[in-house]
Amino acid sequence: MGRTEAADGAESGGLGVGETVRELREAYEGGRTRSLAWRQAQLRGLLRLLEEKEVEAFQALHKDLGKHHAEAYRDEVGVLIKSANGALQQLGKWMAPEKVRVPLIAWPATAQVVPEPLGVVLVFSCWNVPLGLSLEPLIGAIAAGNAVALKPSELSPCTARFLGDNIGRYMDSSAVKVVQGGPDVGVQLMEHRWDKVLFTGSPRIARAVMAAASRHLTPVALELGGKCPCIFDAMGSARDLQISVNRMIAGKWSSCAGQACIAIDYVLVEERFAPILIKVLKSTLKRFFPEADHMARIVNERHFERLSNLLKDRSVAPSVLHGGSMDSKNLYIEPTILLNPPLDSAIMTEEIFGPLLPIITVKNIEDSIAFVKAMPKPLAIYAFTRDAALRRRIVDETSSGSVTFNDAVVQYAIDGLPFGGVGQSGFGQYHGKYSFEMFSHKKAVMKRGYLVELTLRYPPWDESKVTLMRYLYRFNYFAFVLSFLGLRR
Numbered sequence: 001m002g003r004t005e006a007a008d009g010a011e012s013g014g015l016g017v018g019e020t021v022r023e024l025r026e027a028y029e030g031g032r033t034r035s036l037a038w039r040q041a042q043l044r045g046l047l048r049l050l051e052e053k054e055v056e057a058f059q060a061l062h063k064d065l066g067k068h069h070a071e072a073y074r075d076e077v078g079v080l081i082k083s084a085n086g087a088l089q090q091l092g093k094w095m096a097p098e099k100v101r102v103p104l105i106a107w108p109a110t111a112q113v114v115p116e117p118l119g120v121v122l123v124f125s126c127w128n129v130p131l132g133l134s135l136e137p138l139i140g141a142i143a144a145g146n147a148v149a150l151k152p153s154e155l156s157p158c159t160a161r162f163l164g165d166n167i168g169r170y171m172d173s174s175a176v177k178v179v180q181g182g183p184d185v186g187v188q189l190m191e192h193r194w195d196k197v198l199f200t201g202s203p204r205i206a207r208a209v210m211a212a213a214s215r216h217l218t219p220v221a222l223e224l225g226g227k228c229p230c231i232f233d234a235m236g237s238a239r240d241l242q243i244s245v246n247r248m249i250a251g252k253w254s255s256c257a258g259q260a261c262i263a264i265d266y267v268l269v270e271e272r273f274a275p276i277l278i279k280v281l282k283s284t285l286k287r288f289f290p291e292a293d294h295m296a297r298i299v300n301e302r303h304f305e306r307l308s309n310l311l312k313d314r315s316v317a318p319s320v321l322h323g324g325s326m327d328s329k330n331l332y333i334e335p336t337i338l339l340n341p342p343l344d345s346a347i348m349t350e351e352i353f354g355p356l357l358p359i360i361t362v363k364n365i366e367d368s369i370a371f372v373k374a375m376p377k378p379l380a381i382y383a384f385t386r387d388a389a390l391r392r393r394i395v396d397e398t399s400s401g402s403v404t405f406n407d408a409v410v411q412y413a414i415d416g417l418p419f420g421g422v423g424q425s426g427f428g429q430y431h432g433k434y435s436f437e438m439f440s441h442k443k444a445v446m447k448r449g450y451l452v453e454l455t456l457r458y459p460p461w462d463e464s465k466v467t468l469m470r471y472l473y474r475f476n477y478f479a480f481v482l483s484f485l486g487l488r489r
Contacts, residue, residue: 017188020149020177024120027175028147034117035145036095038172042142043088045170046135050081053166057131060158064130065256066297066331075255076132079413083136086415086432087143094143094436097445105472105480108449115440117145119195124186124209126200127299128259128353130156133200133223134163138176140435146196147175151189153201154182155299187212194218196439200261203424221428221438224421225261226378227351230408231368231394232269232277233385244384244406245280249288251382251408253335257296258355259303261425262380262402262409265352268368271361278337278359282322285335298331298354307333307354310347319358365390372398377423382408401425 015023032038050057057077058069097112121141125134134152141148150167152160164178179185190197190212199209200223213220230248235241252264269277289295298304304326311317311324316338323336338358341347347358362368365385372381379401383394391405401421404411411417415432430438456465464483471480482488 020179021192023174024147024149024177028120033145033147033175039091039143039145040088042171043084047084049166049170050077056162060162061131063158064156065299068294076129079132080135083139083415087139091143094433104477108451109446111446114443114445116443118439118441120147121196121439122149122189122194124199125152127153127155128256130159137198137430137435140430141439143436144439146439150178151186222426224426225351226376226425227265228262228378228380229372230264230267231383232267233365233387233390234270234273241280245284247407249284252357253295253355255409259299259353262412264382264408266358266360268360268362268371270365274359274361278321281337289335292332298333304328304331310356313345316341316345316347369393369397377425379421379425380404
């Protein structure tokens with residue numbers, strides 16, 4: 001939320017930030033966002049938007065990031081349609097109170113957990129998946145019955161404008177608002193009280209968001225990233241090797257040119273197997289990307305320069321084995337493979353977030369576990385292996401937001417799996433029911449009757465009451481009854 005980029009000024013139907021927040025609060029306090037019918041209507045409106053404005057969405061994503069429409073549908077539009085339909089189908093179950101068992105001693109009594117909306121929530125989206133990471137959390141926030149302010153990234157201006165132009169036309173414009181603008185607008189938004197804030201982006205800005213939220217004791221969920229490793233074990237067949245490489249490339253270069261928080265950041269492989277892996281990687285890259293327009297471009301000049309500097313490092317340049325060509329005019333960097341760049345270089349200490357892939361060799365593949373554990377906890381760990389013992393060790397001995405075996409990135413699209421980080425890669429989880437729960441409060445509700453009243457809970461105290469309480473807290477009802485009737489001392 002620093003002032004590194006010029007602000008565009010707030011845009012939400014011509015309202016200022018303060019007026020936007022006030023209208024959202026009024027809409028929520030009016031009560032209509034709580035009903036099942038309202039929530040379903042918003043989700044259906046979002047589905048209509050995605051269907052009727054699909055072409056415009058593709059155009060915005062292409063202008064912002066050079067995404068091919070097939071990639072845009074696979075990673076953003078299609079995933080959103082799946083998520084919104086899933087929420088519509090399950091919403092009644094998610095909203096239903098959950099009965100809780102009450103100990104016999106409390107009879108007659110009932111207890112349940114009732115999900116209720118948090119209130120008015122703020123979603124900060126990011127530039128690399130600007131449609132998907134705006135609307136995916138919006139689906140959960142709406143399903144949970146909240147009023148929502150969505151702040152898309154100013155670094156994807158066409159997608160931000162697309163959202164600003166269309167959300168109010170397809171959804172309740174008084175309870176769901178898009179606030180456009182630069183960092184200054186983000187600062188203004190955080191001056192207000194919210195019932196929850198979800199931020200997706202860099203750790204640097206996340207610290208500013210948390211500091212601002214602390215003034216109002218606003219709960220925050222952070223979706224960050226980190227260096228997601230890929231452990232690549234020796235493959236027993238040419239088919240397994242080729243499929244694994246296909247999936248690795250999809251999880252690196254085909255995901256916004258590596259500009260994704262869950263993209264593969266670097267690969268760990270045994271020394272003896274590295275030449276085979278590199279050979280297949282090179283040949284497959286040529287097949288997958290015959291033309292530059294099959295891969296997204298770098299988002300802007302600043303990020304292009306940052307990635308260029310990673311390769312220009314004198315200690316790193318000799319490690320480039322493939323690619324490395326750059327087109328500053330079109331913000332394009334060729335898929336690049338590096339072998340054993342210095343571990344203390346920026347490319348191995350910072351999140352790459354681009355189409356550069358370092359390959360680090362180890363003596364034995366089991367050594368990769370210690371390597372990963374020595375790094376900050378990543379958003380995802382990937383491992384290609386048929387070795388059940390190695391898989392078990394990775395799950396048991398490492399910590400990350402997720403672990404995926406024999407594929408990459410696909411876990412993001414599975415609604416039954418929570419998406420989120422741990423440690424420096426973030427905290428808070430969403431997708432599917434987890435999105436509903438992120439934006440809900442689980443309220444405990446208990447009701448007791450008047451038929452039975454045990455006076456042992458009240459003073460004046462004596463040892464007989466203490467004895468009875470000891471039995472109750474151990475759920476030893478038989479001993480309690482005997483003692484209560486004076487049949488046991």
